[in-house]
Each structure stands twice: as structure tokens, then as C-alpha cells.
Amino acid sequence: MANPNPTQQPTKAPNLPPDVGRSLSVRILDKGMYDDLRVIMQTGCDASTAVRQALLILANVYDGAWRRGHYPTGVAPVILTTNIKPYKPVRQPDQAV
Numbered sequence: 001m002a003n004p005n006p007t008q009q010p011t012k013a014p015n016l017p018p019d020v021g022r023s024l025s026v027r028i029l030d031k032g033m034y035d036d037l038r039v040i041m042q043t044g045c046d047a048s049t050a051v052r053q054a055l056l057i058l059a060n061v062y063d064g065a066w067r068r069g070h071y072p073t074g075v076a077p078v079i080l081t082t083n084i085k086p087y088k089p090v091r092q093p094d095q096a097v
Helices: 031-041 047-067
Strands: none
Touching: 031 047
16 A cells, blocks of 8 residues: 655664563763773673663663553653662571671
8 A cells, every 4th residue: 555645754663672581782872881891880780781781770670660650551660769778697507696
């Protein structure tokens, strides 16, 4: 079927991630991004795991803000603070005091 308005620009497809199982390449754009990745990797994980963890955290923040109606879907929330669980080292049996 012919386009009824041949001068109309085609609509852009929404941004979609690569299909499941496909690789994703992320370029380290600057020293700041390098430093951010280095900080996450200090936990002992590799670069892929660090990116997956960061993606999971950010996606949960966005989804929570949208579901609660704090921001319209598709608008990136402004993140001001974070809440973390206090660190409690695991006691080993030989540490009985």
C-alpha cells in the first residue's frame, strides 16, 4: 500500500535494548566513567558484572519512581540520596568473645 503522505517522515522506533542473549558493548567515554567502573569493581566483580549491577539498581529506582507516580513514565528521576543497609560482618565460630 502506498504511503498517503510521501513527504511525512517515518516514525522513529522506540529505543529498545538488544535481544536477550545478545552482547552489549559499552564504550568507556571518559576518566569519570572509568573511575566509576573501577569503584564498583573494587568489590571483586568483573566489568560485565559491575555494569549489570549498576543497570539493575538504576532500573529499580526508575521503575519505582514511575509506579509510585513520582515521575511520568519515561522521565528520568532525579536521584538525590540512597539508602543502604548497615554493614554487619559475619561472625566466624572462632571469633567468640
